[in-house]
Amino acid sequence: xxxxxxxxxxxxxxxxxxxxxxxxxxxxxxxxxxxxxxxxxxxxxxxxxxxxxxxxxxxxxxxxxxxxxxxxxxxxxxxxxxxxxxxxxxxxxxxxxxxxxxxxxxxxxxxxxxxxxxxxxxxxxxxxxxxxxxxxxxxxxxxxxxxxxxxxxxxxxxxxxxxxxxxxxxxxxxxxxxxxxxxxxxxxxxxxxxxxxxxxxxxxxxxxxxxxxxxxxxxxxxxxxxxxxxxxxxxxxxxxxxxxxxxxxxxxxxxxxxxxxxxxxxxxxxxxxxxxxxxxxxxxxxxxxxxxxxxxxxxxxxxxxxxxxxxxxxxxxxxxxxxxxxxxxxxxxxxxxxx
Numbered sequence: 001x002x003x004x005x006x007x008x009x010x011x012x013x014x015x016x017x018x019x020x021x022x023x024x025x026x027x028x029x030x031x032x033x034x035x036x037x038x039x040x041x042x043x044x045x046x047x048x049x050x051x052x053x054x055x056x057x058x059x060x061x062x063x064x065x066x067x068x069x070x071x072x073x074x075x076x077x078x079x080x081x082x083x084x085x086x087x088x089x090x091x092x093x094x095x096x097x098x099x100x101x102x103x104x105x106x107x108x109x110x111x112x113x114x115x116x117x118x119x120x121x122x123x124x125x126x127x128x129x130x131x132x133x134x135x136x137x138x139x140x141x142x143x144x145x146x147x148x149x150x151x152x153x154x155x156x157x158x159x160x161x162x163x164x165x166x167x168x169x170x171x172x173x174x175x176x177x178x179x180x181x182x183x184x185x186x187x188x189x190x191x192x193x194x195x196x197x198x199x200x201x202x203x204x205x206x207x208x209x210x211x212x213x214x215x216x217x218x219x220x221x222x223x224x225x226x227x228x229x230x231x232x233x234x235x236x237x238x239x240x241x242x243x244x245x246x247x248x249x250x251x252x253x254x255x256x257x258x259x260x261x262x263x264x265x266x267x268x269x270x271x272x273x274x275x276x277x278x279x280x281x282x283x284x285x286x287x288x289x290x291x292x293x294x295x296x297x298x299x300x301x302x303x304x305x306x307x308x309x310x311x312x313x314x315x316x317x318x319x320x321x322x323x324x325x326x327x328x329x330x331x332x333x334x335x336x337x338x339x
Contacts, residue, residue, distance in 0.1 A: 023311030204236030
């Protein structure tokens, strides 16, 4: 199984400066800091706005230039040790400050602060941002969310195991080869479920795991379970968090198929559009029922892991319509770099 992200223990690292969520957070934090400075320097409400405009005239060009530079140098900075990377980012910001101060000195008011003061302010804000992203990474790291991740992995219901074993036993005399394949599927499935699943995995492997799970469910549900795969446009090399689809399919079977007497269909549509990988799962929905809380727990856990790996660039949405339940996952197309 391929992997590019090892999170057994969180180690400090610079953020991904090409991630939309990271860029938006930097924009927001810097502008909030500029507004706070305007409030401190002003005595009236009107004065706050005038001061903010004046400060923004200095801050915004540096902010936009810095974000562009960080995006271009993201790969180089990401390969540096954390401490060296922080020093490099601060050095970059000081260099850009010097260049913009010198180039725009004629535009600054006569009473503007000296370059040294800008250096100090830029260094402080940059260091605070680095600390913020480091603390945020620690807060979201699986080392702290281990209990929630393990709870998700443990959601395979015990009766699923027992029912699968019984289904295999009933096949042994009738179709030994099919029983053997079912046992192999069970072994693979539970090997993944019990493993340390904190590394990104190819989408093709996740789909294979889902097929094995649905094959086992079909042993006991028979014709009641229909599965429709639409994966002709699926990028199999895309990297995704493991167990991102299987718990959703388990919920689809448990909530959408098992309560029905008539056959029900689960549809899985995986495709790529605009450099994003989309997975749309659709299953029958029973409005009556007392066990929808488990579904919410799985969805909440998956949202956390999507945020951990992809920040604001990933999304998970749900929709109920015409007695059908739909889950739509969208993540950026990331694949393993050639070594």
